[in-house]
Amino acid sequence: MANDSPLVVQLRDAVVLAGGFPLLSGVTLELHAGSLTVVTGANGAGKTSLLRLLAGLVALSSGSATVAGVDLGTGDPRLLRRRVGWLGHEGSFYDDLTVRENLVFAARALERPTGEIESVVAHVGLAGRIDTPTKQLSAGQRRRLGLGWLLLRRPQLWLLDEPYASLDDEGRGFFDALLGDVVAGGATVVVSAHDPLRSASLRPRTLHLAGGRIVGDAS
């Protein structure tokens, strides 16, 4: 592992509560820049909660956490959110807008040039569907659009919540290749999945979650 590269994620006994229920019951974790990590575990193990904590979307109840240089206890969550990219398995965009309109919205929000959109769309293989409303896309195509949204944003930390769910082999292969590029480019990627990644090209660190904490860690 490239342990001399800077730390992007540093969690110590991180607890996240929702209505008194501990979604995360004490997670200690360090992730370096340019690393790929897969978080596995059963439903309700805390995979999505961990990713949401890293995105600054849920509050830290106790413990300490620093993500992308922002302290989750005292820092500005908006600053953190601008540095991370989130892709949920459900989609993540405005259904009534087209592929292009969704990307234009994201680019404008982040004050990025909109000129890259066409090439990003071509990169994720949606060139023919650029003016299709998002709700008409298949699950796999939506996932590709999500990747396009992240490519456009170039976040420091990529958080992908079950990106492999309901993808065919071609889609998986495409995903693996793209994640390989991203990691090679220096970004940090955390992926949640039901099962360990069965990829020929990627050598991720695999964390196993159960009961809201890490119970297994294999590089």
Added chain:
Amino acid sequence: MIRTALLVAGKDLRIELRSRVLLWQVVPFGVMALLLSGLALGPANAGHSSAGPGLFYLVVLLVALLMINRSQAVESTPGTRSSVATLGLDPAGVFLGKALALATELWLTGLVLLAGAVLFLHTALHGALVALPSIVVTLAALAAAGTLYGALTAGGGGAATLLPVLALPAFAPLLIAGERSFSAALGGGALWEWWVIIAVALAAYLAIGILLYGVLEES
């Protein structure tokens, strides 16, 4: 802030243009509610009642409730809230943008309902035109208040039923001020008191929205 506001307003209006929920669901509902108001007055009063302005505003409030829920619903499709949150938009700008889009929709719907009041309830056309400025400002205040109350109830238990309980007491002064100034316009006069109420309400909601919308989004 203004840039974010225009971006968000443009996005909301574009979604509305695509989905046509306003045209096919909200406006027909409003027209039907006006017709029902006429029926409720009884055959003797339906055509020549002084209740026109009051019924107009009552229907506007009902329609506004639907539109507020709709305005929040476009943000609530699974995953959208998370990925939009990671854009790190300025909350004050988001508030202004959503309020502006809602106001635009309310103005359009208000015009149709005003025509309906002239047609069905025989409200004098000249008076309706004189009342137009007060209607425009009252609906803007409704939009600002509605955006706040929409964000307060979004995602909580029973959002659709909670919204009216919270919003209607706050809408009451706007209903009163709007109705009174409309009636005054029909009678050929104008009363400054009602402009004070409308302007103070508009200013208060805009100020609270700009200051506190971020608190509501942080969740």
Added chain:
Amino acid sequence: MIKLLSQRLLGPVTLLALAATLWMGLVVTPPDKVQGDLARLVYVHPALAWVALYLSFGTATIASGLYLWKRTRSMVMDRVAHSAMEVSLVFIVLTLITGSIWGRPTWGVWWAWDARLTSTAILGVLALGYLALRRANDDPTLRARRSAVLAILAAINVPIIHFSVQWWKTLHQGATVFTASRTLLIHGSMAWTLLLSFVAFTMLFFWLLRARYRLEVQRERTSGQSLRDALEERRREGAF
């Protein structure tokens, strides 16, 4: 020592003051020349309204504002706001009931479209909405934030509602306290009783607020206990 004594004494002294108000209001003071015994409601209704609309609503607003202010943000403020709003709702309902009882013989109807009556009723729905919002959100932080914003919105609405309804129509008998202060010249006991009623109901407010607050702390303490258990239990899910 003084704090402990005042905590111990608040309840009994409140009851004593209420009993004294009752006795003065029903026995010592004479009936009104025009309204007769009905006027004795003056020893209850204005004091109830004072607690409902100013004291408790004001307390809830200030506590909510302090919660929203980052430097003073704490769950203490959230609990105070919640407790005060609940007390407010109770007093608003009592104000409406006593107002209605008073209005029936005076106006001839239970509900007149009187400005203060109407705006108080709207405020009652506001307070109800606040409590409904709290029930709809389970997460304590989210609930605290949302209800604090709603309380501020409600506070801003109070004058707007008041003036809009006031201007809409007024047929109330005018400011009651001033009427009473005029009778002060004739019957000193009436003014003293009125003053006592304000003191007694203000103390009742603080007593109820404290009780409600302590209940909330107790409730959270038991859920805090179960939090440790919940954490343990959650971790055990992970043990093989």
